[in-house]
């Protein structure tokens with residue numbers, strides 16, 4: 347019986363886990379299966395032809411919100427072309443009340459719910475030995491709890507061959523003890539930790555295979571202090587290995603021991619993602635999210651201030667009881683953390699979640715197709731949501747790009763709050779017809795400058811100084827862009843100043859590596875130059891492993907100590 351597992355991932359650089367779990371589980375029972383991986387950006391013809399040409403007796407699809415429509419179409423076509431093929435579907439999009447009906451209607455024979463690595467091999471054996479009806483019955487008999495002693499590593503040799511230079515996921519625990527009403531993980535029955543020694547073995551294998559980023563999909567990684575500290579202690583050995591590790595944490599639950607462990611991490615080795623979602627206690631209560639917001643913000647500020655960890659924070663717009671004013675307050679409070687990335691997300695009313703079941707209580711209107719995003723509710727009209735979408739766009743283009751750090755910090759002095767700055771810039775982009783449009787990085791620098799020059803009080807010389815530094819540091823481009831050529835900022839001849847320290851090279855190599863800027867750089871901006879400086883050096887050969895930006899130092903006639 348020839349079996350094909352099909353995964354359509356959202357991006358090429360991410361390697362999904364689910365199908366590899368299933369493959370490993372089947373191989374453990376000597377059931378051969380083949381994995382085909384695609385992305386949603388692949389041509390449908392390519393996916394279609396390669397599935398058909400596999401000539402499989404069984405085709406199993408892994409279903410998520412990003413591939414739902416595509417998978418339904420593929421299933422429908424496949425059933426027409428090869429009616430004898432047994433089609434299975436599993437994954438979050440098939441699991442909850444009524445969600446399976448669309449898959450059955452498209453032609454799926456068996457919808458597999460819950461954790462597949464135990465049930466899928468059984469299902470194939472039953473199908474092979476007893477036929478389709480028996481397999482269907484087995485699939486309907488749901489829910490066996492997993493036994494941690496039976497951890498099945500998804501990282502088979504084929505997976506490891508594919509992962510070089512890409513993002514791998516790993517799971518050291520499954521389930522979440524919390525019950526946030528908008529989250530599918532809240533529906534899982536229990537939290538299970540996988541054996542430490544197995545995870546360590548897998549981490550070694552992934553790093554040896556050349557994974558660029560290893561993302562733990564554990565829902566609340568720090569919930570068990572001992573477990574998290576063991577793994578954090580272990581990964582320190584990978585300092586200098588060109589790999590980083592990503593963890594989702596509950597920031598208010600960080601213990602002092604965990605904070606110390608994170609603060610002692612080599613710069614750039616660890617990234618953390620911390621969902622705050624809202625600071626509105628009524629909204630938190632309504633969605634059963636247990637969080638001490640003040641503690642969460644305080645802990646994240648401490649970590650961000652230490653500068654060794656890339657920090658991603660999340661907000662969700664559209665929660666119950668949160669109106670536009672309350673959300674703006676949440677935004678400004680979370681902005682204070684000074685994280686590297688602030689995601690302004692919008693509530694998704696996912697199949698199977700309590701918030702979807704209770705949507706009528708808050709007059710939710712939401713998209714009936716993935717990602718089931720909120721359109722409006724009793725507290726925010728669609729006009730408010732649209733207003734926030736525009737701010738999200740401006741925030742992503744600027745703050746979250748990491749390119750405008752100094753310029754934004756300067757501009758914030760001229761706005762009552764961070765939200766006002768981003769909303770104002772969104773309005774400017776809209777006026778110029780550039781909102782929700784692709785904009786090249788250099789053009790965005792120019793556009794931000796034009797916007798800023800209209801702000802009362804902004805000093806053009808200081809503004810241009812920061813823009814020039816941001817430009818060189820983030821784009822690693824040491825030639826002043828045209829739009830700053832008349833600014834009065836001067837690029838000094840790096841060779842003339844640096845040759846005594848570095849030795850003789852061709853002038854061009856100096857110009858390529860360094861930018862020596864004469865301008866006005868007020869103090870208190872960025873960690874490396876707290877006092878006013880007139881000359882700054884950008885060295886593109888040294889990149890901050892956390893921000894990815896080139897090193898900036900004041901230049902006082904001597905080469906700074908790196």
Ligand code: SF4
Pocket residue numbers: 522523524525526529530531532565566
């Ligand atoms: S949102 Fe996070 S903490 Fe809440 S249930 Fe989901 S995974 Fe758990």
